[in-house]
Every structure is written in C-alpha cells, then in structure tokens.
Amino acid sequence: MQPCSREMQGINALLNPPQISLQDLHDQQQQQQSQIQSSNIHRQVQNSHFDPTSHDDFLEQMFSTIPPPSCSWSDLNPAKTPAAWDLNPRDLSDDTAPLNPDNNNNVAFQFDDSANLASKLRNHQISGSAKSAAAAAAMMLQQQLLMSRGVAGAGDSGLIPMPLSLGSADDNVDGSSSFKSPNLGAHDDSVQALFNGFAGSMHGPSQTPNQTQHFHHSQGGPVQGQNYGSPGAAMNQAPASGSAGSAPAQPRQRVRARRGQATDPHSIAERLRRERIAERMKALQELVPNANKTDKASMLDEIIDYVKFLQLQVKVLSMSRLGGAAAVAPLVADMSPEGGGDCIQAGGGNGGAQRNQTASSNDTLMVTEHQVAKLMEEDMGSAMQYLQGKGLCLMPISLATVISTATCHSRNPTNRSVLQPNGGEGPSSPSMSVLTVQSATLGNGTVDASVKDSNSVSKT
Amino acid sequence: MIPKGVSLNPNSRKTRFARRFICALSQMRNPRPVSSSNEEEVRKRSHKIKIAAYLSMARAVGSRRAWSRALLFKLRTRARRHNIMIGRRSLCLKKKRVIKNDPLGELSQTNKLRHLVPGGKTMDMCSLLEETAHFVTCLATQVKVMQTIADHFAK
Numbered sequence: 001m002q003p004c005s006r007e008m009q010g011i012n013a014l015l016n017p018p019q020i021s022l023q024d025l026h027d028q029q030q031q032q033q034s035q036i037q038s039s040n041i042h043r044q045v046q047n048s049h050f051d052p053t054s055h056d057d058f059l060e061q062m063f064s065t066i067p068p069p070s071c072s073w074s075d076l077n078p079a080k081t082p083a084a085w086d087l088n089p090r091d092l093s094d095d096t097a098p099l100n101p102d103n104n105n106n107v108a109f110q111f112d113d114s115a116n117l118a119s120k121l122r123n124h125q126i127s128g129s130a131k132s133a134a135a136a137a138a139m140m141l142q143q144q145l146l147m148s149r150g151v152a153g154a155g156d157s158g159l160i161p162m163p164l165s166l167g168s169a170d171d172n173v174d175g176s177s178s179f180k181s182p183n184l185g186a187h188d189d190s191v192q193a194l195f196n197g198f199a200g201s202m203h204g205p206s207q208t209p210n211q212t213q214h215f216h217h218s219q220g221g222p223v224q225g226q227n228y229g230s231p232g233a234a235m236n237q238a239p240a241s242g243s244a245g246s247a248p249a250q251p252r253q254r255v256r257a258r259r260g261q262a263t264d265p266h267s268i269a270e271r272l273r274r275e276r277i278a279e280r281m282k283a284l285q286e287l288v289p290n291a292n293k294t295d296k297a298s299m300l301d302e303i304i305d306y307v308k309f310l311q312l313q314v315k316v317l318s319m320s321r322l323g324g325a326a327a328v329a330p331l332v333a334d335m336s337p338e339g340g341g342d343c344i345q346a347g348g349g350n351g352g353a354q355r356n357q358t359a360s361s362n363d364t365l366m367v368t369e370h371q372v373a374k375l376m377e378e379d380m381g382s383a384m385q386y387l388q389g390k391g392l393c394l395m396p397i398s399l400a401t402v403i404s405t406a407t408c409h410s411r412n413p414t415n416r417s418v419l420q421p422n423g424g425e426g427p428s429s430p431s432m433s434v435l436t437v438q439s440a441t442l443g444n445g446t447v448d449a450s451v452k453d454s455n456s457v458s459k460t
Numbered sequence: 461m462i463p464k465g466v467s468l469n470p471n472s473r474k475t476r477f478a479r480r481f482i483c484a485l486s487q488m489r490n491p492r493p494v495s496s497s498n499e500e501e502v503r504k505r506s507h508k509i510k511i512a513a514y515l516s517m518a519r520a521v522g523s524r525r526a527w528s529r530a531l532l533f534k535l536r537t538r539a540r541r542h543n544i545m546i547g548r549r550s551l552c553l554k555k556k557r558v559i560k561n562d563p564l565g566e567l568s569q570t571n572k573l574r575h576l577v578p579g580g581k582t583m584d585m586c587s588l589l590e591e592t593a594h595f596v597t598c599l600a601t602q603v604k605v606m607q608t609i610a611d612h613f614a615k
Contacts, residue, residue: 277586284592
C-alpha cells in the first residue's frame with residue numbers, strides 16, 4: 001500500500017490541485033478511516049473542481065504507473081473482463097475498463113479506490129456540516145471522472161449500469177436514491193452514483209477481509225441497489241463485526257450468539273424456554289422427596305405422585321377426627337361415637353405382617369376395642385394411653401386401607417390392618433409412603449402402622 | 461392451647477390458613493351426634509371439610525397465584541351449582557366431564573399434571589411447573605396444619 005501512496009503522491013505533485021484530491025483520496029484509502037476523516041476531508045472540499053483534460057492525463061498516468069494494490073483488491077477482480085459492464089457497481093473493473101482497455105485490473109482498482117475514498121470521505125463528512133459542499137465536491141469529482149472516461153472512449157452504456165445501484169446505497173448522500181437514470185446526460189446523478197459505488201468498494205480494502213467476502217458475494221450479481229446498499233451500510237456501521245465466524249455482518253439488532261450457537265431468533269427463544277423449564281424443574285426437585293432422578297420424565301412422574309399423595313393426605317385428614325372436631329367446643333361428646341365408627345385398630349408394628357396373624361388376633365382386638373370405646377367415653381387421653389400400651393394406634397379406615405395396599409407392594413413387612421383393602425386410591429408407586437393419622441402421642445417410638453414419610457411425620 | 465412446635469409468625473401462610481380453616485370448621489357444627497354413624501353423613505362432612513380446607517388455603521394465598529384463582533373460581537361455581545337446581549346444572553357437569561375425557565388411553569405426564577393442579581389446563585409448560593411448585597408447598601402446609609389440628613383435637 002505504501003509504495004502506491006508514495007507514487008500517488010509523486011504523481012500528485014505533478015498534477016493540478018484538483019487531481020491532488022484524487023491522490024489524497026487514494027492515500028486515504030490505504031490508511032485508517034479515522035485518518036481519512038481527519039486529514040483529507042478539507043482537501044476534498046477545497047478541491048472541488050477538476051480540469052477534464054488534465055484529469056484525463058492524470059488518469060492515464062495513474063493507470064500506467066500505479067503498482068498493484070493490496071491483494072484483496074486483486075483477489076476481487078481476478079476474472080473481470082473490461083466488457084463486464086453490467087456487473088455489480090462494486091466490481092471495479094467495470095469502471096476502469098472503458099477508460100483504458102489495456103489497464104490491468106490493479107490499476108483500475110487504484111482509480112476506483114481513490115474515487116471511492118472521495119465518496120467515503122464525503123459520506124463520513126456529510127453527517128454534520130459540510131454535507132452539501134462535500135456532496136457537491138463529490139459530484140464534481142464524479143462528473144470529472146465520468147467525463148474523462150467518456151473521453152477515453154468508454155461507452156456510455158458501460159458506465160450506466162454501474163451508477164444504477166449506487167444511487168440508493170449510501171444514506172448519507174443527498175439524493176442518492178434518485179440516481180436511477182442511466183443517462184449520462186444526467187452527469188451529476190451518475191457521478192454521484194459512481195461515487196457511491198466507489199465508496200462501497202472503497203470500504204472493502206480498508207476494512208477487514210470479511211467485507212471483501214461481501215464484495216465477492218455481491219459481484220457477479222445483477223445491478224441491484226439494495227444488494228450494494230445493505231452490505232455497504234452494514235460494513236459502514238459495523239466494521240468490527242469481525243471474522244469471529246459466529247455472527248455475520250448483519251444489522252445491529254441481531255443478538256450476538258456464542259460460538260457454535262445459532263443466531264436464529266427462533267432457536268434463541270427455544271433455548272430460553274428450555275432453560276426456564278429446566279430451572280423450574282430443579283426448584284420442584286427440591287420440594288419433592290425422592291427427587292434424585294435425573295430423567296425429566298421420571299421427575300415428572302415423581303411430581304405427579306407427590307401431588308396425588310398430598311391431595312390424598314388432605315382427604316384422609318378431612319375424614320379423620322376433624323370431621324368430628326368440627327365444633328371447637330368439647331370434643332369428646334362428639335368424637336366418641338364417631339371415633340368408634342371411624343377408627344379401626346391396627347396390629348402392632350412389631351408383629352408379623354401376615355394376614356393370618358392379624359386374623360388370629362381379631363378376637364383380642366375385639367376385646368381391646370370395647371375397652372377403648374369405654375375409655376374414650378371417659379377420657380380420650382386415657383384411651384390413647386391404653387392403646388399405646390398395647391402397641392396399637394388409631395387410624396381412619398380409609399387410611400388403613402391405603403396403607404395396606406401400599407404395604408402390599410412395598411418391601412417393608414410392617415403390620416397389616418384388618419380391613420378390607422380399598423384398592424381405589426392407593427398410591428401407584430411403591431415408594432410412596434402414607435401418613436398415619438395418629439390421634440395419640442405416638443411420637444415416642446411407638447410402632448406405627450405406616451411407613452413414615454420424611455416430610456409428613458406425625459409430630460406428636 | 462396452642463400445641464408446641466408450631467411457629468407463631470402471625471403473617472405466615474400457615475397461620476393464615478390455620479385461622480381460616482378453624483373458622484370454617486367452627487362454622488360447621490355437628491348438631492346430631494348420633495347420625496354420624498351413617499356413612500353417607502360422614503362422607504358428606506369429610507367432603508365439606510376438604511372443601512373448606514382447600515378454600516381456606518386458596519384464600520390465604522389470595523389472587524396472586526393462578527392456581528388459587530382457578531381453585532376459588534371452581535369452588536364458587538360449584539357452590540352455586542349446589543345451591544341452584546341440579547337438573548339444569550347437570551348438563552354443565554356433563555359437558556365438563558366430556559372435555560376431561562381424553563380420547564387417548566394414556567394421558568401424557570404433562571396432561572396428568574394439568575389435571576391435578578387447579579387451573580393447569582390453560583397454562584404452558586413453564587408456568588405449569590411454577591404453579592405446581594407453589595401448589596406443592598401450599599399442600600404440604602395444609603397437611604401439616606390439618607395434622608396439627610387433628611392431633612390437637614385428639615388429645
């Protein structure tokens with residue numbers, strides 16, 4: 001790049017001031033954008049007119065003397081032919097071919113680069129103050145270029161397609177959208193469009209190689225304003241999109257995805273949804289006992305079972321002495337007859353879990369039952385203590401049936417109750433534990449008729 | 461008379477539920493002690509108690525949760541149905557049941573959960589799980605309180 005600029009500078013010294021602007025533009029192209037903005041803007045604005053004839057000579061000189069530009073540019077147009085006029089305006093050879101047929105592509109790049117530099121400078125500057133002036137300067141420059149090209153023998157048709165797409169490229173340019181007419185007679189428009197095109201192509205070499213890919217991509221396609229405009233604008237706005245490989249130079253609104261993940265909004269939403277569900281499942285896992293399952297399906301099964309179990313507990317509790325304890329007032333009068341109806345007697349926990357054993361002990365149970373009923377009429381506490389002494393407990397019938405069905409499946413050979421199994425509401429999984437509704441103070445190690453759940457231990 | 465081991469935080473969900481539940485229980489009086497031997501009566505009363513428990517729990521939670529709102533709505537409509545003539549309402553009941561019947565033999569797990577959690581039929585998976593978590597904590601609280609009351613009354 002540097003040799004080019006130096007040569008250009010040398011050429012500049014020989015040429016008229018108007019041509020120096022081109023030279024400056026070319027220099028700028030080699031440098032950073034910031035430098036472009038700082039140094040050459042004023043010069044461009046000042047040198048707002050060209051001498052067509054000297055311009056033509058200057059161009060020829062440029063073409064003959066300018067060494068090959070950066071490799072990116074040479075890569076850009078390896079196969080471009082001078083006659084490929086109707087290619088994308090950023091195809092630089094289009095611009096230069098009619099000017100000097102025996103130019104090599106590299107030379108064409110140089111010229112285009114400078115012109116692009118001019119338009120780019122203009123674009124950068126237009127945002128603020130010297131918009132009209134810069135635009136006028138650019139227009140002038142373009143006009144000169146076009147005229148010189150025309151003099152060099154370029155066909156009008158050749159130049160026409162190129163400006164077509166350039167018109168709508170840059171939002172900074174005034175009236176750029178109106179540059180649709182391919183008529184060389186509208187010199188200003190075409191020149192403007194030309195500059196827009198140059199600006200776009202100029203952006204390429206001065207920026208990351210990523211953008212040259214866009215050049216490649218856009219080249220060979222039909223002349224399309226939008227085709228040029230969007231990548232140009234994108235490059236202008238997001239020069240640092242970089243070659244990370246994950247996020248192409250798309251509009252800024254796209255979410256920057258990590259490497260290896262899609263940037264598609266659908267997949268992002270899907271990912272968010274899955275993450276939310278996962279964290280909710282984790283929260284549920286802490287609530288539900290026996291939650292050491294890693295599988296989502298089995299975890300859901302556990303949750304369902306636990307909810308069913310809790311609802312069953314509520315139902316059982318509502319059937320228990322609570323039914324009789326509806327009145328806060330003295331309970332014994334209410335409870336004793338109900339207690340007789342509701343309560344059953346279960347075999348001792350230390351006994352065998354076989355039905356025959358419980359069947360054999362039925363007689364003794366009957367006696368105990370009468371005793372308990374008698375005691376309950378007097379004092380519930382004493383009745384409970386009597387039961388405790390016998391190693392028995394009181395529980396509702398439904399609960400006992402539930403326990404019996406549960407213990408049928410479970411490995412725990414606890415005691416069985418005498419009741420007929422209900423079979424309807426027993427928990428499905430054997431790991432379920434059933435709470436015993438204990439009406440006595442059985443927390444001190446007295447045997448229960450149930451497998452205690454870690455959560456729902458009867459506190460007593 | 462408060463049993464030991466019960467936290468006395470006046471504003472906790474537990475105490476709010478307990479208060480409401482006991483009030484509801486006291487409103488349910490049992491004037492006829494003899495008829496309690498009738499199984500039907502027992503079942504009706506236990507059903508009433510269960511409804512009272514759920515109602516007081518939903519009221520204690522308030523309208524903050526979707527499941528509590530759904531539960532309150534369901535209980536209110538059910539109460540209204542009971543109060544009005546049954547003949548006309550049975551149609552609504554049947555319609556509801558038809559909707560519940562699934563043409564598939566096996567309900568998926570999510571569907572089962574939806575049936576269990578009140579108001580779960582119209583929720584997406586994410587909020588369904590959230591409501592389930594809250595529902596489970598409230599159910600556990602309910603069971604604990606009822607257990608405590610039952611134990612207390614048993615002494």
